[in-house]
Amino acid sequence: MGLLVIWKSQGITKEKSEVSLNSSKTIIIYSILFLLLSNAVTFRREKSILYSRETIIILLGSCMIVLKSLDxxxxxxxxxxxxxLFHATPITQTFHIFIFFVSATILQLTAFYSRKVWVKNYASLYNLFFKNFIYDTNIINKMGQQYxxxxxxxxILxxxxxxxxLVSASDIVSIFLSIELQSYGLYLLSTLYRNSELSTSAGLTYFLLGGLxxxxxxxxxxLLYANSGTTNLDGYYVITGLSNLANEYTNNILDWYKPLYLNISLLIMSVGFLFKISAAPFHFWSPDVYDAIPTIVTTFVAIIAKISILIFLLELIHYTSNFYFVAEHPFSFSWTSGLLFSSFLSLIIGSVLGLSQFRxxxxxxxxTISHLGFILLALSINSLESIQAFLFYLMQYSISNLNAFVLLISIGFSLYPFVNNGPLKDQYNNLLDRNNSPIQLISQLKGYFNLNPVLALSLAITLFSFVGIPPLIGFFAKQMVLSAALDSGYVFLTLxxxxxxxxxxxxxxxxxxQMFFDEHEYKLNQDLQDTKFKGSVVSSINDEGYVDTFSFNINNIVLSSSLTITISILTLTLLLFIFTPEESISMANILALILFNP
Known part of the structure; x- marks a missing residue:
């Protein structure tokens, strides 16, 4: 009787836990339905900013639910x-939280206006809404297409x-449906700016190559299903163990489980995923697409898709990397050798071809292609130390990449009052899709330190982290990957x-x-230099009951708090990691230990 009670209580606990694990996805699905209904009946396009704020709340709520179920x-x-069809592990739950958090951060770019006005008389921040003033929408950028x-x-949902x-997929049917749901959303997102010819062209390129x-x-x-008769990944993991037994103990029995076809099938499938994450030699579409689509969209396309695919590949590689052909076979190798080859090419191509870029x-x-070389190297080794390095590298690089794109967008917003007065001013003024991607050329950052030292310093810290300069977080990530590669005998790839x-x-x-040592070619726009704007501050009613009117000039216009606070937090995370390294490294270690725990 006692055993029956225990069994029933465990069943109830398991059922409640499954409900808790599913609730975050359920919330997002219901939110999609409500947004669909709301979009169908709205007539005001500027309501998009409210939808973005609601989506941030949805994602943060989902974070809390997943965090509560993370036992x-x-x-x-x-x-x-x-x-x-799906499964939940500590790794999948952790990266669900990470994806929700990064997505909510990216949505801040469209959930708040990019600029605000500092009214010095009251030392307060006010978003001003002028009905009859010609500069109102340009100052606050209220009519930007992203709003x-x-x-x-x-x-995005x-x-x-x-x-x-996709992160939780454990069946080849759910894998394909998940990756296509994600990919179709990315294709639509790339072509969402309807007045941008470049964006439409890049989205079509992305769609065609993504379909391939x-x-x-x-x-x-x-091929996996045709040759094994099962769609569940657990079945392939069982075949891995049987094939190892067959190769070790017999040459005749269990011949069916010597997985020549499984190796080839997984290798072909991995080519598709390498296409999706733009790893070499399947990288050729990403520079063109990243450059052509609006920068706000590039931020999402460059980060979220890679996180989900790489975490899915983690478990697949961990349980199937022991697929070897028999020793006497002339083609004796594991399918993960293809990932090592891709890692090598990504390191070379990402570094060498980047030298000639001026955009x-x-x-x-x-x-990104170069850093994917480090990530794939750690992933392919499949040792305890390399998986720790992989998890840590993926998280820190996603944060660094996010900070770099947010800074690029913020720099474009901060240059609103200025015009370029250099020899290339006509080239800058005639840039295609300039409204959606203000910063397109590296030369546009010349001397930016003299205009905004804080943003320039933040971008420099992010780029130093990309390089791997100590004591920034990027140095420790690269050191962990290189140490794991050396311990596993991959000396050539390490060098x-x-x-x-x-x-x-x-x-x-x-x-x-160029940012710190070159002279900038910007000057304040003559149309705005001596202009005084009139604004009414509603909260400052005087004793006579009238609203006081204050004047302010272009110098009172600054970046929104949503941008400055986000940049500050992300930059300090990269800079001050050396003082609090235990949390993130310990989390990566625990997740790797759970994966390797028999």
């Missing part, structure tokens, strides 16, 4: 969800739900990573040199 002792062995696309938060499903990569994934998954977002694209890291430092330092 490491309970989830240590994993829990199957939706009939085994008028009501579908933007909705599509579709991408997030696809990404979180999906063909590889579909071919790989169909800032193309430079960031090649920087290649060190050499390419030094080469990539050249183009990072080139950007810093």
């Amino acid at each position: 490491i002792s309970f989830l240590e062995k994993g829990i199957g969800l939706y009939g085994g 008028r696309i009501i579908e933007y938060p909705l599509i 579709f991408i997030i739900i696809g990404g979180t499903f 990569s999906s063909c590889f994934i579909l071919l790989g998954t169909s 800032i977002k193309r430079l960031f694209a090649y920087s 290649t990573a060190i050499l390419t890291s030094v080469i990539s430092a050249v183009y990072y330092l080139g950007v810093i040199k």
Whole structure:
């Protein structure tokens, strides 16, 4: 009787836990439905800013729900969800929180106006809304297109739900549906700015090449099912163990489990995923797409898609990296050797081709390819130390990349009152899609330190972290990857990573040199230089009952708190990591230990 009570109580606990694990996804799905209904009946396009704020609240609420269900002792062995199509482990739950948090941070770019006005008389911050003034929308940027696309938060929720499903996928059917849900959202997001010819062209390129990569994934998954008769990843993990027994103890029995076809199938499927994350040699689409789409969209495309795919590959590689052909076979290798080859090419291509770039977002694209080389190297080694390095590197690089793009957007907003007066001013004024991507050329950052030292210093810290300069967080991430590679005997790849890291430092330092040591070519716009704007502060009613009117000039216009606070927190995280390294490193160590715990 006591055993029956215990069994029932455990069943109830498990059922409640599954409900808790599913609730974050349920909230997002219901939110998508409500946003769909709301979008269908609204007539005011500027309501998009409210939808973005609501989406941030949804994502933060989902973070709290997942955090509440993150019981490491309970989830240590994993829990199957939706009939085994998905599963929950400490790693999946942790990165659900991470994806929600990063997405909420990116949504701040469209949830708050980019600028505000500092009224010095009251030392208070006011967003001013002038009905009859010609400069009102330009100052606050209220009519920027990112504030008028009501579908933007909705599509981002579709991408997030696809990404979180992919992280938890444990069946080849759920894998394909999740990656396609995420990818279709990214295609739509890239073409969402309807008045941008460049954005439409880049979105079409992304869609066509993304469809090609999906063909590889579909071919790989169909071969897996055709040759094994199962769609669940657990079945392939069992075949891994059987194939090891077959190769070790017999040459005749269990021949069916010597997985020549499984190796090839997984290799073909990995090609599709390498396409999606723009790892070399399948990287050629990303610099063009990153450069052409608006910078706000680039921020999301460059970060979220890579997190979900790489975390999915983590468990797949961990349990199937022992797939080897028999020793006497002339093609004796594991399918993860293809990932090592991609890592090598990513390190070379990302570093060397980045040297010739003069457009800032193309430079960031090649920087991402170079860093993917480090990430794939740690992922392919599949040792305890390398998985720790992989988890830590992925988290810190996502934060660094996020900070770099937010800074790029903020610099564009901060240059609103200035016009370029240099020899290339016509080139700057005639840049295509200038409204959606104000900063396109590296030369536009010349002498920016003299205009805004704080933002320039923050960008320099982020770029130094990319390089791996101690004591910034990027140095420790690279050191962990290189240490794991050396311990596993990958001396050549370690030397290649060190050499390419030094080469990539050249183009990072080139950007810093132009910001700090060159003379800027900006001057204050003559139309705004001596202009005094009139504004009414409603909260300052005097004794006679009238509203006082105050004047202010262009120098009172500053960046919004949503941008400055976000940049401050992210930059301090990169800079001060050496003082509090225990939390993030310990978390990566615990997650890796759980994965390797038999």
